[in-house]
Amino acid sequence: MKKILPTLICVFLLMELHAQTKPVNIVFDVTSADPSTHQSTMRHVKVMSANYPDAKFEVVLYSGSVDMALKEKSSVAEEIASFAGSNNVSFKVCAMTLDRKKIDKNELISNVEVVPDGILEIVTKQSEGWGYIKESHH
Numbered sequence: 001m002k003k004i005l006p007t008l009i010c011v012f013l014l015m016e017l018h019a020q021t022k023p024v025n026i027v028f029d030v031t032s033a034d035p036s037t038h039q040s041t042m043r044h045v046k047v048m049s050a051n052y053p054d055a056k057f058e059v060v061l062y063s064g065s066v067d068m069a070l071k072e073k074s075s076v077a078e079e080i081a082s083f084a085g086s087n088n089v090s091f092k093v094c095a096m097t098l099d100r101k102k103i104d105k106n107e108l109i110s111n112v113e114v115v116p117d118g119i120l121e122i123v124t125k126q127s128e129g130w131g132y133i134k135e136s137h138h
Helices: 004-019 035-051 063-069 077-081 095-100 118-127
Strands: 025-030 056-061 089-094 112-115 131-134
Touching: 025 035, 025 118, 035 056, 035 063, 035 077, 056 063, 056 118, 063 089, 063 095, 089 095, 089 118, 095 112, 112 118, 118 131
Parallel strands: 025 056, 025 131, 056 089, 089 112
Antiparallel strands: none
């Protein structure tokens, strides 16, 4: 009995710790204009969201990556549109980048949302415990 009780306590504590584990949430930081970066980002999001359906994934686009969000210029428009209505994947584009580049919101792929500041969006997610991935392609 002396050996069983500590073992049962350890098993109970491990089960309790596992039950409290939150799903992982990841914010993807995309600034590159390179379509290869856009394509690798979409591969990562597609695979991860399929394998971890309880997690949340947010792709934040600003600076040179804004073309990724445009209906007429994106090399991944169909892939982004395929996440419309998704509960765990979202796409955000920086309003300041749109203003600076004189891009109208109507030019965006329909499920891309506008946030006031892409960098602030990323920092906010990180402060909420989200993981961070800087997307680039070499």
